[in-house]
Amino acid sequence: MTTILETQDVVVRFGVLQAVSKASIKVETGQVTGLIGPNGAGKTTCFNVITGLQEATSGKVMFDGKDITNKSPFKRARMGISRTFQKLEVFGSLSARENILVAAEQRRAWDKSGFDPTAVCDEILESTGLTSVSEFMVGTLPTGTARLVELARALASNPKVLLLDEPSSGLNEEETEGMARLLRRLVAQGLAVLLVEHDMSFVMGTCEYIHVLDFGSIIATGTPLEIQANPHVQAAYLGTETVEEAS
Amino acid sequence: MRIKFNAKFISAIVVGVILAFVINKNWGGATFLSAKNLSTFLVVGIALGGIYAITAGGLVVTYATTGIFNFAHAAIGCFLAFVYWQLSVKYHIPVLIAMAITLLVIAPAIGFLLDKVLMRRLRDASLVVQLMATVGLMLTFMGITLTVWSPKTARTLDHFYEQSKGVQIGSVIATWHRIITVVIALLVAVVLRWLLYRTRLGISMRAVVDSRSLAGLTGAKPSIISGSSWALGCMTAGLAGILIAPETGLVVENLALIIIVAAAAAAIAQLKSIPMAFVGGLIIGLSTSFSSTFLKFGTDWSYAGDAIPCIILFIALLFLPQARLETGKVRLTKRTERLTKPWEAGLGGFSMVLIVGLWANGWIPWFSGTNWGERSAVWLGRGAGFLVFGLIMLSLIPLIGWAGQVSFANYAIAGIGAVLFTHFGGQNGNPIGIVFVMLVCAPLGLAIALPALRLKGLYLALATMAFAEFTDKVIVRHPNMLNPSNSGVLYKPLHLFGVTISTDTADRKAFVMFLIITFALLFFMLEMLRRSRWARRWIAMSDSPAASATIGVNLTTSKMTVFMLSGAMAGFAGCMLGLQNGALRVDSFPMFAGLPIVLLLAVQGVRYPVAAFMGALGLASFPAITELLGNPSWLTQLALIGPGIAAIAMAYRPEGAVFYSGRDLAGILPWRKDAREEKALFIAKERAENIEKDEINDMGLSRAFTEDKVAQLDRVLSITDAVDETKMVNTGGQS
Ligand SMILES: Nc1ncnc2c1ncn2[C@@H]1O[C@H](COP(=O)(O)OP(=O)(O)OP(=O)(O)O)[C@@H](O)[C@H]1O
Ligand SMILES: [Mg+2]
Numbered sequence: 013m014t015t016i017l018e019t020q021d022v023v024v025r026f027g028v029l030q031a032v033s034k035a036s037i038k039v040e041t042g043q044v045t046g047l048i049g050p051n052g053a054g055k056t057t058c059f060n061v062i063t064g065l066q067e068a069t070s071g072k073v074m075f076d077g078k079d080i081t082n083k084s085p086f087k088r089a090r091m092g093i094s095r096t097f098q099k100l101e102v103f104g105s106l107s108a109r110e111n112i113l114v115a116a117e118q119r120r121a122w123d124k125s126g127f128d129p130t131a132v133c134d135e136i137l138e139s140t141g142l143t144s145v146s147e148f149m150v151g152t153l154p155t156g157t158a159r160l161v162e163l164a165r166a167l168a169s170n171p172k173v174l175l176l177d178e179p180s181s182g183l184n185e186e187e188t189e190g191m192a193r194l195l196r197r198l199v200a201q202g203l204a205v206l207l208v209e210h211d212m213s214f215v216m217g218t219c220e221y222i223h224v225l226d227f228g229s230i231i232a233t234g235t236p237l238e239i240q241a242n243p244h245v246q247a248a249y250l251g252t253e254t255v256e257e258a259s
Numbered sequence: 260m261r262i263k264f265n266a267k268f269i270s271a272i273v274v275g276v277i278l279a280f281v282i283n284k285n286w287g288g289a290t291f292l293s294a295k296n297l298s299t300f301l302v303v304g305i306a307l308g309g310i311y312a313i314t315a316g317g318l319v320v321t322y323a324t325t326g327i328f329n330f331a332h333a334a335i336g337c338f339l340a341f342v343y344w345q346l347s348v349k350y351h352i353p354v355l356i357a358m359a360i361t362l363l364v365i366a367p368a369i370g371f372l373l374d375k376v377l378m379r380r381l382r383d384a385s386l387v388v389q390l391m392a393t394v395g396l397m398l399t400f401m402g403i404t405l406t407v408w409s410p411k412t413a414r415t416l417d418h419f420y421e422q423s424k425g426v427q428i429g430s431v432i433a434t435w436h437r438i439i440t441v442v443i444a445l446l447v448a449v450v451l452r453w454l455l456y457r458t459r460l461g462i463s464m465r466a467v468v469d470s471r472s473l474a475g476l477t478g479a480k481p482s483i484i485s486g487s488s489w490a491l492g493c494m495t496a497g498l499a500g501i502l503i504a505p506e507t508g509l510v511v512e513n514l515a516l517i518i519i520v521a522a523a524a525a526a527i528a529q530l531k532s533i534p535m536a537f538v539g540g541l542i543i544g545l546s547t548s549f550s551s552t553f554l555k556f557g558t559d560w561s562y563a564g565d566a567i568p569c570i571i572l573f574i575a576l577l578f579l580p581q582a583r584l585e586t587g588k589v590r591l592t593k594r595t596e597r598l599t600k601p602w603e604a605g606l607g608g609f610s611m612v613l614i615v616g617l618w619a620n621g622w623i624p625w626f627s628g629t630n631w632g633e634r635s636a637v638w639l640g641r642g643a644g645f646l647v648f649g650l651i652m653l654s655l656i657p658l659i660g661w662a663g664q665v666s667f668a669n670y671a672i673a674g675i676g677a678v679l680f681t682h683f684g685g686q687n688g689n690p691i692g693i694v695f696v697m698l699v700c701a702p703l704g705l706a707i708a709l710p711a712l713r714l715k716g717l718y719l720a721l722a723t724m725a726f727a728e729f730t731d732k733v734i735v736r737h738p739n740m741l742n743p744s745n746s747g748v749l750y751k752p753l754h755l756f757g758v759t760i761s762t763d764t765a766d767r768k769a770f771v772m773f774l775i776i777t778f779a780l781l782f783f784m785l786e787m788l789r790r791s792r793w794a795r796r797w798i799a800m801s802d803s804p805a806a807s808a809t810i811g812v813n814l815t816t817s818k819m820t821v822f823m824l825s826g827a828m829a830g831f832a833g834c835m836l837g838l839q840n841g842a843l844r845v846d847s848f849p850m851f852a853g854l855p856i857v858l859l860l861a862v863q864g865v866r867y868p869v870a871a872f873m874g875a876l877g878l879a880s881f882p883a884i885t886e887l888l889g890n891p892s893w894l895t896q897l898a899l900i901g902p903g904i905a906a907i908a909m910a911y912r913p914e915g916a917v918f919y920s921g922r923d924l925a926g927i928l929p930w931r932k933d934a935r936e937e938k939a940l941f942i943a944k945e946r947a948e949n950i951e952k953d954e955i956n957d958m959g960l961s962r963a964f965t966e967d968k969v970a971q972l973d974r975v976l977s978i979t980d981a982v983d984e985t986k987m988v989n990t991g992g993q994s
Binding site: 101 | 583587
């Protein structure tokens with residue numbers, strides 16, 4: 013198992029607000045890494061730093077052994093980082109099929125293996141169960157389906173690391189289970205997944221390793237069992253005043 | 260980081276060197292360090308800068324508090340200046356009372372009305388719709404002013420205390436008007452600052468931009484807040500209009516053009532800082548005064564002084580920080596549509612040729628009483644003109660409709676194309692010239708966009724408008740481009756595929772046919788392009804720039820391609836424009852003339868190539884209706900007001916007429932049950948959304964307004980001046 017993606021002491025400041033403070037996160041290939049924390053903890057900001065949408069105030073982002081801190085978002089995508097968004101970022105005036113196709117076609121800019129984007133697109137539509145809605149404009153689809161489109165689009169770039177920001181929101185229980193199965197299958201094929209999620213049973217059931225973020229700092233890392241037993245984490249989630257005592 | 264700094268550093272040096280060169284070259288011979296010259300420069304510059312500062316400050320206040328850039332700002336000021344003239348000069352109402360009525364009654368009333376009927380609806384609209392609606396508003400105010408106060412009568416507004424001599428400063432006399440202007444500007448600055456930072460209403464106003472729920476914390480009603488900012492905007496616009504009218508004269512175009520000045524100052528203020536907007540206004544005022552005091556442009560560049568605000572805007576854009584790729588701003592459409600199939604596009608193109616062909620041959624009845632089988636040369640000439648405008652509209656579809664890059668420059672590019680064509684090919688009927696012009700206009704389209712590529716879409720709209728103004732004032736007026744003494748026909752008839760096309764009466768029918776056939780071919784090409792990966796990428800980029808970047812789209816090159824395509828198409832349209840006009844004048848391409856073209860296209864639906872055809876028909880409907888009604892003189896103003904009002908209506912019908920009528924037509928067809936169902940769904944969704952909006956507006960938010968809430972607002976708005984550095988800790992957001 014190798015570390016494919018790593019943030020080193022990343023700090024992000026918005027004016028006077030320090031949204032991320034010295035956060036170091038490691039993502040390994042072939043497993044699902046969790047990134048959890050209360051609302052406003054800085055999870056999405058971390059994702060933005062990793063994908064280049066947000067410049068870090070300080071700190072480094074390493075990918076595949078290379079320092080990508082100053083690379084623009086599209087270059088990182090071309091290196092193999094792909095993501096979904098907490099708030100939908102679909103291409104609303106394209107059909108579901110076109111949403112995926114545009115990513116598959118874009119992949120030709122760096123992947124010279126001579127694949128056929130249309131075939132890739134159809135395959136992904138099939139495996140994510142979107143074939144029946146493929147001709148609808150995504151803007152008109154229900155949120156849960158649109159989330160799947162976003163995931164399918166991320167997969168179409170054939171990433172090495174996939175960042176998922178609350179993929180289960182807007183999905184019902186059955187769809188969430190489907191999502192979990194899909195993630196297991198993807199990591200089995202050697203993909204690395206970094207998962208931000210509020211649904212704890214989903215997180216605990218899917219992740220091999222978890223980082224907990226609170227007020228911008230990593231307060232705990234470990235396996236799901238270790239995390240569940242960690243008093244800091246409980247304090248952060250319950251919002252109790254016992255943090256000091258616990259430490 | 261270092262690279263960015265270097266780029267800025269190099270830009271600064273380049274800009275500095277160019278400015279030094281221009282100043283040196285055009286130095287008028289006056290001594291800089293003479294007390295008289297210096298004080299003239301300062302007195303005039305500061306007074307002018309004060310007026311600009313007022314209008315720019317107001318523009319930034321409305322933008323910062325409502326998120327809508329009001330292109331009509333200066334046009335509203337112009338309208339109010341005329342109202343003031345009517346009251347004070349025509350009705351002899353004392354100056355102060357007339358001013359109070361104009362600025363304290365009429366201006367706020369306009370502001371609240373605008374907020375109620377238009378601006379509130381625009382808040383959640385796309386940038387394209389926002390821009391079209393406020394540009395439409397600008398043309399409407401201009402049109403109304405021109406209609407009420409006919410430009411044929413000259414009007415003047417007196418300076419304040421016109422008779423009195425003023426005050427001696429150094430060796431120049433500062434008139435009372437100028438002194439009062441400066442005092443008022445200072446007062447406005449102080450009042451705005453106080454209002455926005457010290458009053459409850461003002462703090463709420465600052466809060467709404469970022470979050471409506473946050474504004475709720477301050478306890479003010481959202482509708483009052485936004486209404487107040489529009490009222491404030493109109494008041495500053497009106498004040499500036501009244502102050503500057505004595506200097507520029509009561510001329511609608513001049514007063515409305517101050518929008519470029521205000522936009523340049525707003526760009527310096529990065530659209531958010533009111534103090535910087537004042538500084539920006541002052542910079543522009545001083546530069547203008549510097550140029551008029553010390554510089555003397557040669558006859559080749561005689562209008563360059565007028566272009567100073569455009570140039571300052573361009574320079575400001577170079578130094579703006581790169582825009583972040585924002586997330587969470589995706590607007591989900593309620594439209595349902597599918598891709599046009601090739602045979603459908605072919606049929607569409609064929610129908611266009613058929614319709615225009617029948618019309619050109621007189622086989623479609625028309626208003627004017629020509630015989631069956633005949634079409635008057637006048638109407639054929641007009642038809643060619645509308646088709647040329649249709650070609651310009653077509654060039655905007657990939658750019659605005661697909662890539663979401665709002666450009667007001669394509670008419671100017673076409674103008675430059677028309678001028679270039681007089682030099683290359685057009686003057687001897689050589690069709691290769693067209694190719695050459697297209698090859699020049701493609702990179703030209705790109706060059707205009709270049710400074711704004713890395714910025715938010717709004718800046719691009721500003722830059723392109725400034726470029727259109729720059730083209731009119733500087734580029735086409737250079738004698739090497741268009742020689743003003745050469746007023747005859749500039750083009751030889753063009754021989755192409757065995758036909759002769761020109762503006763000559765005998766060639767006009769062939770010209771119309773040539774135009775519609777090329778139009779149909781371009782239409783077909785665009786429809787096919789829409790099915791290609793290029794258009795997919797552009798649309799993706801426009802729907803969500805952030806998501807496009809994260810699938811590996813290089814936004815910069817992707818934008819560059821669409822600008823080049825659009826530029827080349829505009830260049831082609833420009834050759835046709837020149838050929839259709841036959842002769843060009845140096846004032847053939849005013850910035851305002853290009854706007855109705857963009858607006859009419861947007862009203863039809865800027866995403867759909869067929870909208871360009873409908874837009875051309877729409878243009879044709881103005882003279883057609885005028886002729887039908889027997890050419891009443893009042894109708895001529897409709898040419899300005901019509902597109903304006905239609906564009907304002909986009910706030911209510913954002914998708915464009917082609918979409919709505921296409922949907923409704925499909926619903927009539929008995930076998931299109933799906934279309935009827937979709938329409939019902941669409942309407943239901945739209946209604947639900949409107950109810951939600953009204954609820955938000957009606958929320959009587961009434962929580963207490965406390966010190967810590969103000970502090971929270973300040974923190975969220977990143978207003979640091981009040982916050983101690985040591986308090987820089989993570990507060991964990993709103994938890
Ligand atoms: N562009 C920004 N400007 C200013 N503050 C921001 C910005 N983006 C995020 N923040 C703030 O940074 C903090 C961290 O936000 P972030 O979205 O990363 O949290 P999160 O862990 O993803 O929360 P959630 O679980 O609610 O999604 C919050 O307090 C948020 O308000
Ligand atoms: Mg988040």
